[in-house]
Amino acid sequence: EAQVTQNPRYLITVTGKKLTVTCSQNMNHEYMSWYRQDPGLGLRQIYYSMNVEVTDKGDVPEGYKVSRKEKRNFPLILESPSPNQTSLYFCASSHGFVSPETQYFGPGTRLLVL
Amino acid sequence: AQSVTQLDSHVSVSEGTPVLLRCNYSSSYSPSLFWYVQHPNKGLQLLLKYTSAATLVKGINGFEAEFKKSETSFHLTKPSAHMSDAAEYFCVVNTDTGRRALTFGSGTRLQVQP
Numbered sequence: 001e002a003q004v005t006q007n008p009r010y011l012i013t014v015t016g017k018k019l020t021v022t023c024s025q026n027m028n029h030e031y032m033s034w035y036r037q038d039p040g041l042g043l044r045q046i047y048y049s050m051n052v053e054v055t056d057k058g059d060v061p062e063g064y065k066v067s068r069k070e071k072r073n074f075p076l077i078l079e080s081p082s083p084n085q086t087s088l089y090f091c092a093s094s095h096g097f098v099s100p101e102t103q104y105f106g107p108g109t110r111l112l113v114l
Numbered sequence: 115a116q117s118v119t120q121l122d123s124h125v126s127v128s129e130g131t132p133v134l135l136r137c138n139y140s141s142s143y144s145p146s147l148f149w150y151v152q153h154p155n156k157g158l159q160l161l162l163k164y165t166s167a168a169t170l171v172k173g174i175n176g177f178e179a180e181f182k183k184s185e186t187s188f189h190l191t192k193p194s195a196h197m198s199d200a201a202e203y204f205c206v207v208n209t210d211t212g213r214r215a216l217t218f219g220s221g222t223r224l225q226v227q228p
Contacts, residue, residue: 004157031214033214033215035216040220041220042204042217042218042219042220042221043204043216043218045215045216048214048215058215059215090157090158094214101146101163101165101208101214102148102160102163103160103214103216104160105150105157105158105159106157107156107157108156108157108158
């Protein structure tokens with residue numbers, strides 16, 4: 001089944017404790033992206049990657065890092081989480097050339113930073 | 115700048131009656147527009163998309179939307195609501211074709227009464 005998977009689905013952590021949220025897609029998509037969803041603000045893009053080893057900032061990149069060493073994986077790294085990063089995070093992917101505007105989303109990761 | 119406005123935060127209908135979820139867009143060029151649905155504790159699923167082909171777009175589960183340039187609208191409709199349609203619906207515009215950033219509306223929660 002074609003899908004985007006994220007792990008963990010739920011995470012409670014404390015301020016300053018580094019964490020990584022993994023994202024993997026099995027559709028051979030070139031493009032991947034991370035969003036955060038906050039009440040009343042919709043989804044906002046954090047980082048995106050057009051292909052392996054190519055990443056760039058979205059609208060709200062502060063406090064986050066990403067890497068794209070393999071085509072299928074795009075982990076989101078919070079080096080020193082803070083309470084304002086409590087949110088619902090979505091990973092998305094799309095094909096490079098066939099319907100590139102259509103993004104497929106993972107199930108989301110709900111993060112609480114105490 | 116591209117943006118979308120969802121005119122209703124909550125819509126309640128009876129099962130078997132029509133559904134209308136309203137969305138207006140603002141764009142300096144011909145936009146790509148989408149409707150996504152989010153069921154409770156689930157990820158985002160693409161319902162349908164408009165990418166400058168036919169103005170009447172048919173999606174999954176009996177939903178359709180009509181792109182009206184003169185009214186800058188992209189309303190989502192369904193002739194007959196089902197209990198399983200209860201969810202949150204997001205109107206989305208492709209904000210930045212370079213980084214494929216999507217701008218989400220604030221969402222409309224659809225409630226279906228038996």
